[in-house]
Structure formats: structure tokens, C-alpha cells
Amino acid sequence: MPFSRLLSLPNSIAMLGLGMFGSGIAYILFYYLIQKGTPEIATMVTYLIPVSGMIWGAILLQEKIRWSLLMGLALILCGVFLSSTGRRFEVRAFKPFTEEKAEIK
Numbered sequence: 001m002p003f004s005r006l007l008s009l010p011n012s013i014a015m016l017g018l019g020m021f022g023s024g025i026a027y028i029l030f031y032y033l034i035q036k037g038t039p040e041i042a043t044m045v046t047y048l049i050p051v052s053g054m055i056w057g058a059i060l061l062q063e064k065i066r067w068s069l070l071m072g073l074a075l076i077l078c079g080v081f082l083s084s085t086g087r088r089f090e091v092r093a094f095k096p097f098t099e100e101k102a103e104i105k
Contacts, residue, residue, distance in 0.1 A: 044080050051076055 005011070033042035051073055057063040 041084065044084055047076055047080050 030042050030045065033045060054063075054065065054069055054073065058065050
């Protein structure tokens with residue numbers, strides 16, 4: 001594709017739209033979720049990108065949703081659910097050895 005076609009008006013509008021709406025809103029949402037929630041929840045949202053891609057592909061491009069896509073969707077949603085409701089482990093601070101505790105009885 002020649003470079004002059006890349007800078008045509010429809011292509012420029014499409015690139016601008018993808019940059020502003022696709023990436024821009026995603027970054028705003030990501031930082032909002034970090035501020036209001038936790039970084040773990042904000043990171044889990046990125047796992048849903050393939051889900052939205054499948055849905056938008058079916059709506060806008062009339063792509064067929066096959067059983068393998070639905071199985072992948074189920075695996076993604078199960079993974080997000082398990083990682084968001086999983087058991088939390090407490091991290092204990094390391095206490096250095098002191099001579100007070102080294103008394104021999």
C-alpha cells in the first residue's frame with residue numbers, strides 16, 4: 001500500500017478514532033480502576049479484551065462465533081472469576097534474628 005493512501009482522510013480518521021477511543025478510554029478506565037479498586041482488579045480487566053473483540057467482531061463484521069470461541073470465552077471468564085475470588089495469602093514481614101531471642105534455657 002502506498003504511503004499516500006495511508007494518509008487518506010478515511011484512514012486518518014480511523015487511526016485517530018482508534019487512538020482516542022480505543023487506547024485513550026482504556027487508559028482512563030485502567031487508572032480509574034486502580035484508584036477506586038485495586039491494581040489486581042485493574043489488571044484483570046485486560047483479560048476481557050479478547051471477549052470484547054469477539055463480541056465487536058460478531059456485531060460489526062458479522063464474524064461467526066464458533067464453539068471454540070465460546071469455549072475460550074468460558075475459560076477466560078472462569079480465570080477472571082477464580083483470580084478475583086481466590087484465596088488471599090498474608091505476606092509476613094521478615095523479622096531479623098536478635099540476640100534477645102537467642103537465650104538458651
